[in-house]
Amino acid sequence: MRIRKMGSVARQTFPSFTRLTLFQRETETFLSNNPSFRGPVMEVTFSSMPTTDKNDAHERFTRLLLESEPVMLRSILVLVPHRADAREILQETAVALWRQFENYDPARPFLNWAMGFARIETRRFLSRESRSAQLSEKAMEALEQEMQGTSEFDSALKRHLATCLGKLSEKAQRQVKGYYLEGHTPQTLSQREGRTVEAIYKTIQRARSELQACIERQMKSELA
Amino acid sequence: MTDAIDWQELIQKHLDGQTSEQEAAALSEQIVNNDAVRSDYLKAANLHGALGDETLELEETIPFTQAEPKKDRRLRSVTWPRQLAAAIVTGLFVGLTGIGVVWAMNSPRSEASSVPIANGDFQSLSGPVESGFPNRFGYWSGNPAEIVEVSDGNQSLRFLETGNVMGTPGGRAKNCSVFQLVDLTSLQQQLGADRSKSQITLDLSAQFYREAAPNDADLPNLDVAVRIYLFQGEPEFVSNIWPDAGREADAVGKKHFRLAPGDEASTISTSCLLNPDVTFALIAVSANARTGGTTPIPLGGYFVDDVQLTAIKQPILPVRFVK
Numbered sequence: 412m413r414i415r416k417m418g419s420v421a422r423q424t425f426p427s428f429t430r431l432t433l434f435q436r437e438t439e440t441f442l443s444n445n446p447s448f449r450g451p452v453m454e455v456t457f458s459s460m461p462t463t464d465k466n467d468a469h470e471r472f473t474r475l476l477l478e479s480e481p482v483m484l485r486s487i488l489v490l491v492p493h494r495a496d497a498r499e500i501l502q503e504t505a506v507a508l509w510r511q512f513e514n515y516d517p518a519r520p521f522l523n524w525a526m527g528f529a530r531i532e533t534r535r536f537l538s539r540e541s542r543s544a545q546l547s548e549k550a551m552e553a554l555e556q557e558m559q560g561t562s563e564f565d566s567a568l569k570r571h572l573a574t575c576l577g578k579l580s581e582k583a584q585r586q587v588k589g590y591y592l593e594g595h596t597p598q599t600l601s602q603r604e605g606r607t608v609e610a611i612y613k614t615i616q617r618a619r620s621e622l623q624a625c626i627e628r629q630m631k632s633e634l635a
Numbered sequence: 636m637t638d639a640i641d642w643q644e645l646i647q648k649h650l651d652g653q654t655s656e657q658e659a660a661a662l663s664e665q666i667v668n669n670d671a672v673r674s675d676y677l678k679a680a681n682l683h684g685a686l687g688d689e690t691l692e693l694e695e696t697i698p699f700t701q702a703e704p705k706k707d708r709r710l711r712s713v714t715w716p717r718q719l720a721a722a723i724v725t726g727l728f729v730g731l732t733g734i735g736v737v738w739a740m741n742s743p744r745s746e747a748s749s750v751p752i753a754n755g756d757f758q759s760l761s762g763p764v765e766s767g768f769p770n771r772f773g774y775w776s777g778n779p780a781e782i783v784e785v786s787d788g789n790q791s792l793r794f795l796e797t798g799n800v801m802g803t804p805g806g807r808a809k810n811c812s813v814f815q816l817v818d819l820t821s822l823q824q825q826l827g828a829d830r831s832k833s834q835i836t837l838d839l840s841a842q843f844y845r846e847a848a849p850n851d852a853d854l855p856n857l858d859v860a861v862r863i864y865l866f867q868g869e870p871e872f873v874s875n876i877w878p879d880a881g882r883e884a885d886a887v888g889k890k891h892f893r894l895a896p897g898d899e900a901s902t903i904s905t906s907c908l909l910n911p912d913v914t915f916a917l918i919a920v921s922a923n924a925r926t927g928g929t930t931p932i933p934l935g936g937y938f939v940d941d942v943q944l945t946a947i948k949q950p951i952l953p954v955r956f957v958k
Contacts, residue, residue: 488680544649547667557677558677602749615651616650620643
């Protein structure tokens with residue numbers, strides 16, 4: 412079902428970047444979790460890809476989107492932490508951006524322009540999907556306001572995340588890797604590890620708290 | 636919702652979609668009104684986003700250790716020089732005596748699958764373990780022990796003192812054991828009753844470690860152990876006959892190991908054959924003072940973690956006789 416949904420989004424306007432990034436990543440994750448799955452993925456076509464007279468615009472758009480996509484995804488994840496939801500919002504943002512790309516002023520930073528669309532698509536997604544335990548509108552606004560600009564923690568995160576991951580216990584590393592890099596659900600990990608789903612969640616949450624504390628310690632030691 | 640809430644914990648739950656509507660509303664309020672919570676939320680959410688972002692350019696390589704599949708420890712314990720030596724000795728013996736021997740036609744191949752036990756990693760528990768012998772499935776209980784957070788942030792079970800788990804007057808307090816009853820009926824259904832082509836072994840393993848404690852010198856013979864007993868019937872009857880239940884068991888596996896303070900953590904395991912009639916297992920992890928006294932003895936810094944039960948299916952190999 413997920414593939415069908417994504418396929419329908421892709422058919423609308425998605426140019427070649429889709430295959431390279433979002434769509435391919437989601438498809439591969441889905442197929443690796445469902446080895447017996449056959450069918451809808453083969454039906455996906457890109458028949459509505461823009462024609463050659465827009466090739467320059469495609470290339471420019473693809474390049475700009477590829478550059479901005481990780482930052483956009485991480486910003487969406489702040490408000491909508493569920494990764495599949497965040498990726499769906501990102502896809503719809505990409506569709507909206509492509510539709511409006513002719514109105515984009517190249518003199519302005521693409522990321523700033525794109526983030527406005529991401530905010531709209533996030534709100535649209537949340538009102539459409541009505542997730543029960545989501546942050547209030549006021550809370551999201553407060554977070555968006557504080558997200559402006561790069562925080563010290565973000566740059567420290569890039570410097571120290573690898574070191575801090577290495578300090579986690581082997582069990583925590585294995586589960587963090589399974590959850591984030593391999594894209595497994597806690598249910599899948601619980602079967603793989605022979606532990607309860609609750610225990611998997613707890614290990615991952617504890618690991619994130621440890622990583623955060625570790626990065627903050629590294630920041631302090633840099634200042635000392 | 637009060638100030639007693641651990642906001643950091645709630646933030647972590649929210650990132651995994653585990654908060655209730657009420658909790659999300661309380662967290663939202665704090666994000667709006669409390670700078671510290673808002674800042675913590677942003678840090679945690681950015682970290683959550685970064686962990687899932689394979690395009691993030693880190694300044695160092697992520698040093699994830701490769702997860703290794705659980706191996707059949709019985710095979711691992713025989714190293715290749717010993718296997719080679721055994722082959723040479725066997726060859727000489729056959730060649731010199733000309734007696735008939737039995738050879739397996741195919742090389743053995745085993746399949747391992749995890750058998751769920753409740754809180755084998757102790758991550759979802761904290762505080763003292765329930766005292767007394769267990770009489771139902773799926774929880775730890777036994778002699779005085781507690782689940783504590785250790786230096787690496789994980790939860791481990793700490794053995795506190797020896798005791799007599801049945802509370803028998805005048806009974807010996809020679810070890811601190813913590814038990815769990817494990818229902819094997821669904822495993823048996825999956826495996827089927829026909830064991831003519833394969834045999835099933837249950838392998839119990841646990842990781843033990845020892846930290847230095849003031850009374851270490853008083854406990855020179857202390858060791859740790861894993862034990863597994865397999866039974867038919869209902870679990871209640873074991874508590875009625877303990878500690879003599881071993882005599883009634885369908886199969887028993889035990890392994891002892893001695894650890895010095897500060898030694899590296901050691902995983903020890905024991906295994907026994909699982910017959911089709913077995914319905915449940917009693918598993919135990921323990922620290923043994925090896926004294927005959929009746930007075931409880933404080934045990935210092937003995938810990939156990941990562942208790943796992945694995946079913947190993949091995950083919951019963953076709954054989955032929957050769958001269």
